[in-house]
Amino acid sequence: MRTYFYIINVLVSILWLSFIYHHQVKIKPRNSSNIANSTITALGDNQTFILAPYYDPRGPTPIIRVLAIIHHSVRELYCWFHCIHSSSVTVRAQIDLHRDRFEHPYGTADLLCTEPPNCSYHYISAHWSNATNITQLPLFEVRNRPPHTLSVNFTVCISTMYGDYNNVLQTIQSIEMYKLLGAGRVTLYVNKCHENVDKVLQYYVEEGILEVVPWPIDKFLRTSTDWYYNSNSKNQIGYYGQTATLNDCLYRNMYRSKFVFLNDIDEIILPVKLHDWGSLMENLQKKYPESSVFLFENHVFFPSANKSRLNMWTNISGVNILLHTLRKSKVENPFSNNKLLVDPRKVFQTSIHNVLKREGKTTLVTREMAISFHAKNITPHVPKDSLTEDRTLWRFNVSLEQNSNKVIQEVLPIINMSDRV
Incomplete structure (x- = not known):
């Protein structure tokens, strides 16, 4: 009987995760008070300002493209993926500073982060460290995931x-x-x-x-x-x-x-x-x-x-x-x-x-x-x-x-x- 209930629980969990994955049901994060609602969010280093993360399925593998404004000296940034049913996963971002900043010290940049495997998520964070207290980080909802129908x-x-x-x-x-x-x-x-x-x-x-x-x-x-x-x-x-x-x-x-x-x-x-x-x-x-x-x-x-x-x-x-x-x-x-x-x-x-x-x-x-x-x-x-x-x-x-x-x-x-x- 115990084995029977165990199998039922596993099947229910699998179906629920499948439903979340395919229908993108939003689950409110535990630290929802940190959700970023502004168009521009400062990270606190006075060198990095996040606009929004966008799901980008183009290319060999899907990535998260975080649009940002950064100082040209910034060399290291990380994406923190807040997995729904497991701990957060950190991924080092590839920093792509747009060439047209017209010699100003700050310019538009893409922070390119590969999706981690086995992590269903709706929110990510960005930070200059991969070892920090993530409960204090702003949460950014990933947009365009899944892609919308052209309206x-x-x-x-x-x-x-x-x-x-x-x-x-x-x-x-x-x-x-x-x-x-x-x-x-x-x-x-x-x-x-x-x-x-x-x-x-x-x-x-x-x-x-x-x-x-x-x-x-x-x-x-x-x-x-x-x-x-x-x-x-x-x-x-x-x-x-x-x-x-x-x-x-x-x-x-x-x-x-x-x-x-x-x-x-x-x-x-x-x-x-x-x-x-x-x-x-x-x-x-x-x-x-x-x-x-x-x-x-x-x-x-x-x-x-x-x-x-x-x-x-x-x-x-x-x-x-x-x-x-x-x-x-x-x-x-x-x-x-x-x-x-x-x-x-x-x-x-x-x-x-x-x-x-x-x-x-x-x-x-x-x-x-x-x-x-x-x-x-x-x-x-x-x-x-x-x-x-x-x-x-x-x-x-x-x-x-x-x-x-x-x-x-x-x-x-x-x-x-x-x-x-």
Whole structure:
């Protein structure tokens, strides 16, 4: 009889473990108060800041890719896998510091950790020692495990919004253009913005199109709005950690979105001949079936001196992109200032204007097919004959006007109209 009950207990245990493994049932860890809920978590050595661990099944064996910001001198870090039904297992991480840190002492890094055998887990920790009191370590839930089903075709990843950003009108117009072109999700990293823009963002969050990710990078490091370290040697990381946000957005949407755009809030990948991104990508994939990365020339558009009937939002703070019809005829640095559309399941590391590690080929899309429309509200310091009248955006003016007006009417009563940019 004792043997019978023993066999029953073993069978029940095996079935339970199998259920956990295949269905990924979450079991709350014993030290659940240590679960990290912030976008950025400092490890305590003032040299390592963890963003999130992501399950990465690509390659010969699955790994956990921990996205982090580290000091370039860091040489040793460990992943602690918290096994559900056994003790924790430590694995030394392979540290892969991205090459594009623009000479700043801190940069984006991947901590690559191999999954230990016979360890069913949901949480890991990271530390610079493999012999420490693990009960005090922050717990990070491993994301993308198992991979999700793709829910949208296009996600727009917008890197850090910072300062007292109060460009209400362009924020609305950009998001509405993304929606018109086929975006199913917009993921935006926000360090700081004006309360007016914050209310606009909240509107889109409630609508369901926008995902706002808090990005308090300046609480941990001295940040810079300059590209290179030699511009200000007191800063520790460049451009509010922009490369870290883009890589996190890439992995955050890897198994949620078929394609991912990487750009800023004042930029729109604009089809020239076709009407939306779906048609554009169908065309490009037929021509370049082996490409996983598509580059778009960044074209700066300046406001025209001529006022048009499209200048109907004079009481709203911000830039009206429909008035930006003067384009530079010649693109400066055409091979270093592109914006990206990627298949996120074939990209391992990205920078701002180029992909660092990928599978597949890279294709530069011709300006006859599509461009990156970049509206700058400044007076062009170039000869008039170097500017071309380009009203490609006006193909969308009726829908854009109607949709923007709808949002403006919704948020107008709650924003402070005395603030202008």
